[in-house]
Amino acid sequence: MSIKIEDYASELLEAEKTRKGIAPLTDRDSSLTVEDAYHIQLEMVKRKLSEGRTVIGKKVGLTSAAMQKMLNVDEPDYGHLYDDMELKNEAVVKVNSMVSPKVEAEIGFVLSEDLVGPNVTYLDVMMATKYVVPTIEIIDSRVADWKIKLIDTVADNGSSAKVVVGEKQSTLETLDLRTNSMVLYKNEELIATGAGAAALGHPAHAVAWLANKLHEFGISLKKDELILPGALSGAVVVEAGDTIKADFGPVGAVTVHFE
Numbered sequence: 001m002s003i004k005i006e007d008y009a010s011e012l013l014e015a016e017k018t019r020k021g022i023a024p025l026t027d028r029d030s031s032l033t034v035e036d037a038y039h040i041q042l043e044m045v046k047r048k049l050s051e052g053r054t055v056i057g058k059k060v061g062l063t064s065a066a067m068q069k070m071l072n073v074d075e076p077d078y079g080h081l082y083d084d085m086e087l088k089n090e091a092v093v094k095v096n097s098m099v100s101p102k103v104e105a106e107i108g109f110v111l112s113e114d115l116v117g118p119n120v121t122y123l124d125v126m127m128a129t130k131y132v133v134p135t136i137e138i139i140d141s142r143v144a145d146w147k148i149k150l151i152d153t154v155a156d157n158g159s160s161a162k163v164v165v166g167e168k169q170s171t172l173e174t175l176d177l178r179t180n181s182m183v184l185y186k187n188e189e190l191i192a193t194g195a196g197a198a199a200l201g202h203p204a205h206a207v208a209w210l211a212n213k214l215h216e217f218g219i220s221l222k223k224d225e226l227i228l229p230g231a232l233s234g235a236v237v238v239e240a241g242d243t244i245k246a247d248f249g250p251v252g253a254v255t256v257h258f259e
Helices: 003-018 034-050 065-071 122-128 150-155 203-215
Strands: 055-061 077-082 086-088 091-093 102-111 129-139 160-165 181-186 189-195 226-228 243-247 253-258
Touching: 003 034, 003 150, 034 077, 034 150, 055 160, 055 203, 077 150, 077 160, 077 203, 086 091, 091 160, 102 181, 102 203, 122 129, 122 203, 129 226, 129 243, 129 253, 160 226, 160 253
Parallel strands: 055 226, 086 160, 091 253
Antiparallel strands: 055 077, 102 129, 102 226, 129 160, 181 189, 181 243, 243 253
16 A cells, blocks of 8 residues: 555545545646545545444446536446445435535435446346435535546545435336436425436446446445445535435435535
């Protein structure tokens, strides 16, 4: 492990604790690669586990064409979800507990068995899904002002912060996730719509991509983990006083309040 990777991991963890954004890593170090960034993220995982956290799942980011174009990339990225990130439906979240939060609506997958790359397919994911749940991912950038490139967000755990999980659990037999709609409300005003196809054509494709990408780092998707396959619309900025509701029709709805 290089000192550089350890130092950047320390910086990002400190930014998370103090809620003060840091200058983009890519502005300061042109030698950093995407692989370095994943090793920074994995160093942070190691430290969080040593502090008593547990990994409850993973998230895929940059699955939509719009987000990939914005960051000038041609593949998604991922981050880890920890036990202290999961919130129940109707949770109240303090905006000042983060640097600069935004929200994204996603259909979460819970697995009935492990998925181990490198040859996981869409069908494997469908067969290994115990159920899906409505979720709102609260993303946050420990890089100041969201001035991120792919390397910055990968190092920063995929810009993940919290995940709000709805109560409804649906098996896949009755659903077509590709066409499944999503409507997002902010203070009862409709602000975004989307469908499952926004996540690499079908959310299960994003989960398969993740299982295969993780294999490069000797990691697999585990039974009972929550997997977030990517947002079904653009990220929405939130501030104190906002209520966000994501309604996925037959998959259910989930709400979070900010103060």
